[in-house]
Every structure is written in C-alpha cells, then in structure tokens.
Amino acid sequence: MTARHGPDSFHALHRHGFVRVAASTPHVRTADVSFNRDAVLIEARRAHEAQVDLLVYPELCLSSYALDDLHMQSALLDAVEDALDEVVAASSELSPVLLVGAPLRQDGKLYNCAVVVSRGRILGVVPKSYLPNYREYYEKRWFAHGRGVRDRTMHLGEQDVPFGSDLLFEASDLKGFVFHVEICEDYWSAIPPSSDAALAGATILTNLSASNITIGKSDERHMLCRSQSSRAMAAYAYSAAGPGESTTDLAWDGQGAIYELGDLMAESERFSLDPQLCLADIDTQRILNERMRTGTYADAAEARAPEFRRIAFEHQPHWQDAGLIRPIRRFPYVPNRRSHLDQDCYEAFNIQVEGLRRRFEATSGSRMVIGVSGGLDSTHALIVAAKVCDKLGLPRSRILGYTMPGFATGESTKSNAWKLMRALGIEAAEIDIRPAATQMLQDMNHPFAGGEPVYDVTFENVQAGLRTDYLFRLANQNGGFVIGTGDLSEMALGWCTYGVGDQMSHYAVNTGVPKTLIQYLVRWAIQTEQFEPETNGVLKAILETKISPELVPHGEEEELQSTEDQIGPYELHDFFLFHTMRYGLPPSKVAFLAWHAWRDAQAGSWPIDFPDATKREYELAQIAEWLEVFLKRFFGFSQFKRSALPNGPKVSAGGSLSPRGDWRAPSDATAEPWLDELRRSLPS
Structure with missing residues (x-):
C-alpha cells in the first residue's frame, strides 16, 4: 500500500x-x-x-x-x-x-x-x-x-x-x-x-x-x-x-x-x-x-x-488530521433513538410481519414451511411467521417447522431448534439428511463416501441443497410455501449457496434485514415480551450461540465452525454495506469512518442495551483487511445470486438488495476500481 x-x-x-x-x-x-x-x-x-x-x-x-x-x-x-x-x-x-x-x-x-x-x-x-x-x-x-x-x-x-x-x-x-x-x-x-x-x-x-x-x-x-x-x-x-x-x-x-x-x-x-x-x-x-x-x-x-x-x-484548508466531530453509528441499521427505540423496532419487525402476512393471504396454500436450525436467521424468520398467525387469528400449527441435522449439526443448536418450535406451538418434525447426503456423495464418487475426511464446498452444499429440496417438496405435499431465512448481510457477501434456503424460497422474509438488526430485533422481542416466557428463554440461548453454517464436522477438541472467522465480523460488514450501498461512498472514506467508529471503546455509538460484547475495537489494518473481503465479495462475484432473489420486504432506509428495488447491478462486474481506490489511499 x-x-x-x-x-x-x-x-x-x-x-x-x-x-x-x-x-x-x-x-x-x-x-x-x-x-x-x-x-x-x-x-x-x-x-x-x-x-x-x-x-x-x-x-x-x-x-x-x-x-x-x-x-x-x-x-x-x-x-x-x-x-x-x-x-x-x-x-x-x-x-x-x-x-x-x-x-x-x-x-x-x-x-x-x-x-x-x-x-x-x-x-x-x-x-x-x-x-x-x-x-x-x-x-x-x-x-x-x-x-x-x-x-x-x-x-x-x-x-x-x-x-x-x-x-x-x-x-x-x-x-x-x-x-x-x-x-x-x-x-x-x-x-x-x-x-x-x-x-x-x-x-x-x-x-x-x-x-x-x-x-x-x-x-x-x-x-x-x-x-x-x-x-x-x-x-x-x-x-x-x-x-x-x-x-x-x-x-x-x-x-x-x-x-x-x-x-x-x-x-x-x-x-x-x-x-x-x-x-x-x-x-x-x-x-x-x-x-x-x-x-x-x-x-x-x-x-x-x-x-x-x-x-x-480561497479557503486554504489545513489538510491535517483534525479528528472527526460527528456522531458515527457503529450499527447504522440498528435503531438507536432512545425516545423512539420501541417504535423503531416495532416498525422493523412488523414490516416483515406485514409482508409475510400479505403473501400468505395471496397464495392458495394454507401452511408455511420453514427449516429451523436453531441459528439466528431461521429463529427470526420463525418468530415473524408466528406473529403472522397471531395477527390473523390462526393457530401457530399452520407453520410446519423442520430441523434437519447433518454431519456437523451440534446438539446445542438442534436442541434449541426443538425447544423453540415447541415453545411457539408450531407443528414440528425432524428429518435426518445424513443418509440422503451419503447416498448423493456416493453417487458422485466423492472421497467422503469412501471414508476420507474431505470437507470441501461440494460436501457442504450437498447438505445445504438437500435441506432445501426437502422443504420445497414438503411445501408441495402440505399445500404451503417455503419461508426463506437468508438475511441482507449474507446476500451482500454472497455467503449463501445458490438455489438453497438462505438464497432461494417462496418468500424471503429476512432479505431486507442485516445480521446486526436481526440480533437486535430478537433482543427487542424478548425485552418487550412479544412471546411467551418459555419462548423468551430459548431466544436468549440462541442469541448467545456462535454464528455457524454447521456444515463441517469438528472433533471434541475443535471449535465449532465459525462464519465470522472465515469472512469477517458482521458488525463491520454491515457498516461497510450501509455506507457503500446507501450513499455510494468510496472505500477509503468507508474505512475512515469505520476507524473513527471502532478504534476504541469510547468511539462511535451503539444502540441502547446492546451487549458489551459488541463494543469491540478494530485497528485500521483490521478494518482494511475485512473491507477488502467485503469489496471482493460484494462487487466481484455475488451479484448473480442477488439477481435471482425471491420477493421479500424492504425494511431499512439503508436499502435492500432486491434486483427489483434498491440495487440493480450486472452479475459480471469486477471489484478492481474499488480495491484500487482503497489500496491507493491507505497509509503504508
């Protein structure tokens, strides 16, 4: 540099x-x-x-x-x-x-x-x-x-x-x-x-x-x-x-x-x-x-x-480092007006509820089908669906929830999935996808089927794809439609498998909501007692669970597969996304703002009642490293997935990535102009 x-x-x-x-x-x-x-x-x-x-x-x-x-x-x-x-x-x-x-x-x-x-x-x-x-x-x-x-x-x-x-x-x-x-x-x-x-x-x-x-x-x-x-x-x-x-x-x-x-x-x-x-x-x-x-x-x-x-x-600017005197929100998608906090969260949550309600009424089906992993995104999609049933005066058993354990599914997340489905009172079932995945891998002559621990992208996507196949066929069988769980952050990074449940569904209720906002809305639902006390206890446990695709097995001494270890912190990526998509700022300026927001525990601002764990600090070198990842993924090779997104409600004024809405881009562009601007501008 x-x-x-x-x-x-x-x-x-x-x-x-x-x-x-x-x-x-x-x-x-x-x-x-x-x-x-x-x-x-x-x-x-x-x-x-x-x-x-x-x-x-x-x-x-x-x-x-x-x-x-x-x-x-x-x-x-x-x-x-x-x-x-x-x-x-x-x-x-x-x-x-x-x-x-x-x-x-x-x-x-x-x-x-x-x-x-x-x-x-x-x-x-x-x-x-x-x-x-x-x-x-x-x-x-x-x-x-x-x-x-x-x-x-x-x-x-x-x-x-x-x-x-x-x-x-x-x-x-x-x-x-x-x-x-x-x-x-x-x-x-x-x-x-x-x-x-x-x-x-x-x-x-x-x-x-x-x-x-x-x-x-x-x-x-x-x-x-x-x-x-x-x-x-x-x-x-x-x-x-x-x-x-x-x-x-x-x-x-x-x-x-x-x-x-x-x-x-x-x-x-x-x-x-x-x-x-x-x-x-x-x-x-x-x-x-x-x-x-x-x-x-x-x-x-x-x-x-x-x-x-x-x-x-002629003003004669000083061109010096004079700090930055302005409020910078670490979490630009998350409500942070103390006087309007409950109202803002209520609006965000009910935009999703209203979008899903209208789609449910407009279809000829009678059931909503959702894969429940015990992770954050499927949890949020499920509680939105539950609130739709409440609003329409329908029993929550209209929701068909399926947990589908694979080769790396942890007992904790599967247990949370079951606890959540039972607490909400939906119709729940479990389908073990490992036999079908093993058969598919055998048909493909994949090394894993022969006993070798090869955990490549094919191994991961066989599991992800099978889950979606089951959900679509279950929707056919039960006269319903599939609720997608993928969120705005995943769409921005392309951190989703093309054609599966985090990218493809009949209605993508989460695609207008970034990961940081989902975390906060789940916390808001607990604090405002949107659901029963038993449900709130499960929601708290899910919030404390590390974000993971759970597709690669790990040994007793190994840590759970971590999404953020691979692609970077979602709190930074959501910051990058907001300033890039909403205002079209150049990468060097996005890095400048991020550094001022995240350089120490007193910098920037965060929403009321956000947990202390989010008050992390990042050096400029770390910000630049993850910003490069963001630019490569956002501008370089993820648009083709976004161009095929199903319908889903826009939630934030920060924008959505719907190809029919805020973001329209070619699938074959390069990230080089943005990467070059960042590399030229950063100090050595």
Whole structure:
C-alpha cells in the first residue's frame, strides 16, 4: 500500500469531503457594541483553535437584537461599522469563515444583515428577506426587507462587496464547501430562501437567529432545522442569541443546532451563562451523493431554482488530521433513538410481519414451511411467521417447522431448534439428511463416501441443497410455501449457496434485514415480551450461540465452525454495506469512518442495551483487511445470486438488495476500481 501525504493524507478531514461547522453563542450586552465585538472575536479565536471552517453567529450579534428604536440611532450604527472593520482585520489570522450579524445602511434604508468574512476581507453581505411583524416582533418599523435585492454591491470599509439575497459562497479549494445564509424568520416562511439556495447547489445552509424563547419553541426550531436539512438535502446550522439580550419583556436561551440530511449532528447547551460553541463535521460528499441519486432533487432544481451569484473564495484548508466531530453509528441499521427505540423496532419487525402476512393471504396454500436450525436467521424468520398467525387469528400449527441435522449439526443448536418450535406451538418434525447426503456423495464418487475426511464446498452444499429440496417438496405435499431465512448481510457477501434456503424460497422474509438488526430485533422481542416466557428463554440461548453454517464436522477438541472467522465480523460488514450501498461512498472514506467508529471503546455509538460484547475495537489494518473481503465479495462475484432473489420486504432506509428495488447491478462486474481506490489511499 502506498503512503500519501499533504492534501491526500488518509486521516485528513478535508480529504474525505468534511467541512467543520460551528454555531456560536457569544456573550452579548444590549447596545454595547465594543463588548459584543470583543466577544465575537474571542469565539472566533476559539473556533480557529478547534480548526473550524465555518462559524455561524446569532442575528445582529454586533449590536445585539433587542434594541427597538435604538436601531435607528446613527451613533450606534457608526459603532457597528467600526466594530465590523476590526472583526474583518482580525480575521486575517483566523481560518474560519465568519458569519456575523449586523444592522447596515444602504441607499437610505437599514437592513438586518449577515456579513460573510474570510481571511481579512468581506466576501458578501446578505440582507434578511422576511421581517416578522406580529406578536412580539416589530422589525418592519426599523428594517427594509431584502427580497428582490439582487446584483447589488455595498461599500463597507475599503471594499465594495456583493450585497443581496442572491449570494452563494463557494470555496475554490475545498470541493463541496458551498454555503448559503438566511436570517431567523427566513426559515419560518412557507418557502425559505435556503430552499432555492439548496437547489442552486448550496450544501450547507446557515441561519443567524435572535429568536426569543417560549415554551415549546426549542422543539419547533429543531423541527424546522431537521425538516429543512432533510427536504433540501443539505446541512443546516442554526445559531440563536443567548442570555445577555434585553429582558424587557422576553428571554433568550442561546440554542445552537447543526443538522445533516435530517440527522442531528450537534446542539449547544441552552440557557448557559458561558459562551457556547457547538461543532460538527458536515459530510458534503454524502450530501452531494444523495442529491445525485435522488432524481426529484434535480427535477426541482430544473423547475424553480433562481439565479444566484456564486462568490468564490480561497479557503486554504489545513489538510491535517483534525479528528472527526460527528456522531458515527457503529450499527447504522440498528435503531438507536432512545425516545423512539420501541417504535423503531416495532416498525422493523412488523414490516416483515406485514409482508409475510400479505403473501400468505395471496397464495392458495394454507401452511408455511420453514427449516429451523436453531441459528439466528431461521429463529427470526420463525418468530415473524408466528406473529403472522397471531395477527390473523390462526393457530401457530399452520407453520410446519423442520430441523434437519447433518454431519456437523451440534446438539446445542438442534436442541434449541426443538425447544423453540415447541415453545411457539408450531407443528414440528425432524428429518435426518445424513443418509440422503451419503447416498448423493456416493453417487458422485466423492472421497467422503469412501471414508476420507474431505470437507470441501461440494460436501457442504450437498447438505445445504438437500435441506432445501426437502422443504420445497414438503411445501408441495402440505399445500404451503417455503419461508426463506437468508438475511441482507449474507446476500451482500454472497455467503449463501445458490438455489438453497438462505438464497432461494417462496418468500424471503429476512432479505431486507442485516445480521446486526436481526440480533437486535430478537433482543427487542424478548425485552418487550412479544412471546411467551418459555419462548423468551430459548431466544436468549440462541442469541448467545456462535454464528455457524454447521456444515463441517469438528472433533471434541475443535471449535465449532465459525462464519465470522472465515469472512469477517458482521458488525463491520454491515457498516461497510450501509455506507457503500446507501450513499455510494468510496472505500477509503468507508474505512475512515469505520476507524473513527471502532478504534476504541469510547468511539462511535451503539444502540441502547446492546451487549458489551459488541463494543469491540478494530485497528485500521483490521478494518482494511475485512473491507477488502467485503469489496471482493460484494462487487466481484455475488451479484448473480442477488439477481435471482425471491420477493421479500424492504425494511431499512439503508436499502435492500432486491434486483427489483434498491440495487440493480450486472452479475459480471469486477471489484478492481474499488480495491484500487482503497489500496491507493491507505497509509503504508
């Protein structure tokens, strides 16, 4: 592997398309411009030390917001312009782009403005478009609105600078760093100015606000930030004025929040007497990729995006290892919102239940047939089927469960299979496939039939294939259909035998659910008592069992055949799959994210109540090793199996691998472009 340095350094934040954004709530005093100027610069220097790229201050932060008719006083407005000159001069030694709020005069009018400052110069000035004039607000008394202010300039200090509501700011030396500015009420309007800006190409939307606080308003701000970042497919950084504003009749809480594609990245402490600086690294590549793959975005941009002036500037990125400040989910498919945990699990589980229920009703059969191994996947498929019977008011004996021990079946898993079937009250039976497998191997002149311990792929697949043959014929015999057990992780890796039960069935109820989510849903079913206490005890035992195909015999001193020893940890593969399939990220970036999520026990985040055993650590070399395995299997030689998948419900927004749904790919592609990108990018 070739080492890279400078702008191509693997650990450099900017190399992977991240922009560090911060929302600042500095100290403020009503009408004390010099104090406010100094407070703004203190926070600017703090942001510089934190290697921030874009710093968003509150609305009118130089003058303070709650001034009423003092806004119309020339002495104060002159002081603001002088203070702005000093902020601009000081910014020459600072790396962040500063978005500073100030009241500014132009053509006999006063505008509520955001001034964009970078490295000693003003890049542009954006006036507020929508002025509130209801309830406690009276802004039209003092300010002119900025709607329709386009293609204008303003003279500030020694500069003539772009002025208008038609400005986008784009870094010429950091791809994806394109931002737009709006002010407070703008994003309470029916169509915020930032909507058009996003359609014109802005990836980061910002809001300088002085919104006062009332009960429930914090939730409203979160809702607006979240919805705008989701609808506009962008990041949204919001900064509201804090304590220190006048309390004549109102109070301020200093709320700061940063969202990306509907996900909360960071928020500040509210009502704090200390200045707040909430930071998050925004993934502009993720934003651009999401727009690229969502045709509706392009259609909307073509239909209504007005012309914007793009103000180019040289940002001078540091290209250093600055860490990564953003929540990274170790288990991106697994619900982890504490407030919605039960609801999210309920939805995931019942999507499967509803899919299987509809298929069962639509067929002419009366029975569901399933092979029960005592392993995780068949267990989950079986409890979904049991819940279908409960929902339809049918006896669970409509389910025909078969355990089919082979040459390597362990007593523990077979025992668990029987316990589970009995606990659920299904019709259960056992078919020993060893005689039929031996006969088939003899017919093939396989060495095993002659007494040699040859455990090759033929030996394994004879067993897997026979199980499926029995299930399909049993379905014919009993007027039913076969429920598939293979999951999304196995489909991604091609870790399934073509034409057998983990790849082929009449309905593949698990193929939209990755292994990590199945583990969690089974745990959720136990915790929420979806089934009887006896069933829960068996489910706990199955969760503790090592994942194994149980196809190769092992001696008394040997460990059970382990799937993860052969192909790698499913927790990593599910991470790789999510970021590769859902967002199309390059392998080097997937490795970068995985390393930050898994490098130590405190890194990343995991769902509530996930067992401590999942809090493992992986070094970059381990991540790269298993990522290569994933890329070879996912892009290289597994698609032909996925192209023949039976129907099955999509469960996660992370996508499915159905050839009729989220993932359509040729069966004969090569993984080389992805492998080359990874190998070129990793440090030696």
